Amino acid sequence: TQSTRPQRLLAAVQKNATRGDPRSVVLAIDQFCRQKEWAMNVGDEKGCILDSVVSEVNPGAVLELGTYCGYSAVRIACLLPPHGKIITLEFNPDNAAIARQVIAWAGLEEKIQLVVGASGDWIPKIKEQFGVKTFDLVFLDHWKDRYLPDTKLMEECGLLREGSILLADNVICPGTPDYLEYIRNSPRYKSQYFKSHLEYTKVEDGLEKSVFLG
Numbered sequence: 001t002q003s004t005r006p007q008r009l010l011a012a013v014q015k016n017a018t019r020g021d022p023r024s025v026v027l028a029i030d031q032f033c034r035q036k037e038w039a040m041n042v043g044d045e046k047g048c049i050l051d052s053v054v055s056e057v058n059p060g061a062v063l064e065l066g067t068y069c070g071y072s073a074v075r076i077a078c079l080l081p082p083h084g085k086i087i088t089l090e091f092n093p094d095n096a097a098i099a100r101q102v103i104a105w106a107g108l109e110e111k112i113q114l115v116v117g118a119s120g121d122w123i124p125k126i127k128e129q130f131g132v133k134t135f136d137l138v139f140l141d142h143w144k145d146r147y148l149p150d151t152k153l154m155e156e157c158g159l160l161r162e163g164s165i166l167l168a169d170n171v172i173c174p175g176t177p178d179y180l181e182y183i184r185n186s187p188r189y190k191s192q193y194f195k196s197h198l199e200y201t202k203v204e205d206g207l208e209k210s211v212f213l214g
């Protein structure tokens with residue numbers, strides 16, 4: 001039976017990356033996506049911007065929406081402070097199964113909590129289920145038409161505090177126009193656009209970094 005792209009990506013990690021070495025896992029995925037098959041990881045170029053934001057925020061609690069194969073969860077987790085943790089939500093159970101194995105290969109199971117389900121269903125339950133008060137950083141990388149409703153839901157559920165950072169992938173390609181319009185015009189956020197490119201291509205894309213003002 002034919003393998004899937006995530007399965008081939010995992011095989012490339014197990015072949016080319018060193019167990020327990022997260023940076024070698026990140027490198028193996030980027031090489032696979034550049035040399036063999038494109039895949040929708042945030043990638044190396046936008047990944048450097050993600051790294052600088054994570055390092056600046058030094059977050060104790062991170063929420064990621066949209067795990068896919070676990071590339072950005074691994075990239076974030078290896079920059080967290082000692083007790084820092086990331087909760088990552090993935091809708092597709094097949095992708096989640098691959099992500100679990102990528103995360104295990106990187107040796108980051110203790111720092112990354114992968115939850116299978118739709119963001120809209122899980123966001124209202126996070127406080128009680130995971131004992132989280134608020135998130136220092138949220139990385140939005142799931143269905144592009146869920147960025148805005150889920151941001152409003154996070155506000156309503158009290159998951160954001162004054163100073164919480166939202167970092168959104170793909171605000172240009174595929175694009176999240178309603179989210180950008182809201183976040184750039186809301187008096188409750190201060191936003192900054194980081195121009196970049198769609199992962200592994202020359203197409204324009206970028207990350208929008210927004211500070212929640214409370």
Ligand SMILES: Nc1ncnc2c1ncn2CCOCCNC(=O)c1cc(-c2ccc(F)cc2)cc(O)c1O
Pocket residue numbers: 040041042065066067068089090091092117118119120141142143144146169170173174198199
């Ligand atoms: N409600 C939810 N809760 C949890 N998980 C959820 C969820 N809903 C979905 N998921 C699972 C994640 O879904 C994948 C979302 N990502 C993308 O679709 C994406 C696409 C492109 C892309 C594709 C083709 C092109 F031509 C050009 C660009 C690039 C990217 O960087 C992307 O991130």
Ligand SMILES: [Mg+2]
Pocket residue numbers: 040041042141169170
């Ligand atoms: Mg993305």
